Amino acid sequence: MMELVKLFLSFFKTGAFSFGGGYAMIPLLQSELVVKNGWVSGTEFMDIVTISQMTPGPIAINAATFVGYRAQGVIGSVVATIGVVMPSFIIMSILYYIITKYKDSRLIDDLINGVKPVVIALIASAGITTAMPIITSVKSILIGILVYYLVYIRKVDSILSIVIAGVLGVILF
Numbered sequence: 472m473m474e475l476v477k478l479f480l481s482f483f484k485t486g487a488f489s490f491g492g493g494y495a496m497i498p499l500l501q502s503e504l505v506v507k508n509g510w511v512s513g514t515e516f517m518d519i520v521t522i523s524q525m526t527p528g529p530i531a532i533n534a535a536t537f538v539g540y541r542a543q544g545v546i547g548s549v550v551a552t553i554g555v556v557m558p559s560f561i562i563m564s565i566l567y568y569i570i571t572k573y574k575d576s577r578l579i580d581d582l583i584n585g586v587k588p589v590v591i592a593l594i595a596s597a598g599i600t601t602a603m604p605i606i607t608s609v610k611s612i613l614i615g616i617l618v619y620y621l622v623y624i625r626k627v628d629s630i631l632s633i634v635i636a637g638v639l640g641v642i643l644f
Contacts, residue, residue, distance in 0.1 A: 475543055475550050481508060482535045482554030487562070489531065495593035496531045498600055510538050517604055525633060531555045610643045 481503045489496035497520060505516050523533035532552055539551025573579055606612055614636050621627040621635065 475547060477508065478539055478542055478547055479550045479554040482531075482539075482551045483558055485531060486555040487558035489593075494530070494597040494601075495590060497597035498593070500531065500534055501600060504534065504538055510542050513604060517601070520601060614639050614643070 523530040535551035535555040536548050539547035618632045621632045
């Protein structure tokens with residue numbers, strides 16, 4: 472029972488304090504899942520992030536479902552997923568009320584403009600954190616550069632770029 476409470480609280484905290492969604496959540500997820508609780512290893516965490524990108528749904532929900540199941544079975548999956556979603560539900564309900572009530576307030580505009588740089592910093596941190604264990608060779612760097620070129624310069628669909636990177640991985644590694 473205590474493990475379920477711990478699971479819920481870890482994912483609740485992740486959901487409550489990870490502004491910017493997906494990539495911005497990676498550092499806090501890594502801290503909670505790998506460092507503090509040891510539910511998964513660093514390599515397994517990177518696998519979760521990778522698989523979460525290939526499956527529908529947000530990273531945090533996919534991670535909660537997987538880690539919850541791994542730690543406590545189906546009930547752990549449900550508890551962790553509710554834990555990560557509940558803060559957003561509560562916060563968005565409160566914010567909706569406040570923003571609709573004070574929609575013309577300069578304070579609200581200033582607050583939102585103040586939070587935007589934090590989101591950028593968290594996403595950059597997640598990118599660096601994610602890249603470090605993956606960059607193991609010149610081949611992996613070249614695949615990363617190619618995918619960046621395909622997605623951001625050539626506007627190739629990201630799913631197609633994942634397939635291309637996977638095929639290159641099979642060929643090169």
